Amino acid sequence: MKRPFERDIEAIRQRARERMLDGAVTAANRADVGRVIEVLNEVLATEIVCVLRYKSHYYLASGINSENAAREFLQHAAEEQDHADQVARRITQLGGTPNLDPEGLATRSHSQYAGNASLHEMIEEDLVAERIAIESYSEIIRWLGDDDPTTRQMMVDILRMEEEHADDLANLLQRID
Secondary structure (H helix, E strand, O other), X not given: OOOOOXXXXXXXXXXXXXXXXXXXXXXXXXXXXXXXXXXXXXXXXXXXXXXXXXXXXXXHOOOOOHHHHHHHHHHHHHHHHHHHHHHHHHHHHOOOOOOXXXXXXXXXXXXXXXXXXXXXXXXXXXXXXXXXXHHHHHXXXXXXXXXXXXXHHHHHHXXXXXXXXXXXXXXXXXXXX
């Protein structure tokens, strides 16, 4: 049986005043904020690597089926950039610093950046990267649980888009084969 909803609004008000400079991080956030920031910086690196890979594929796509693929690559690049922006904002809200240093970007990223010769290989590499993001972001969501609902919801929203990307790429791969 679920316990009834109770709260001490006076205690909440007092904590809000005492810790107002903590910004978005309140006692309701039970996560290890430092570790969440570290994990989000890995997500940020992953999203940036994806932006770069999609942009590269957009410019390098050639061949008879390249127009639709290039359009998909460009759209995915823009959506991955939006994810990176969301993650960077959340890191800042949590009191951290988004790690945008290009040094070590590839090692912080969950996905890899690989040069590909053919359109088919480009799509395959992007699909693999999306599947890596889906699995690792799912693990992050489970790890966050109810400890940081805002970060968790952001990751759920990003995961939803990564799944759409994977579906788009799988369909595109079937169409060009």
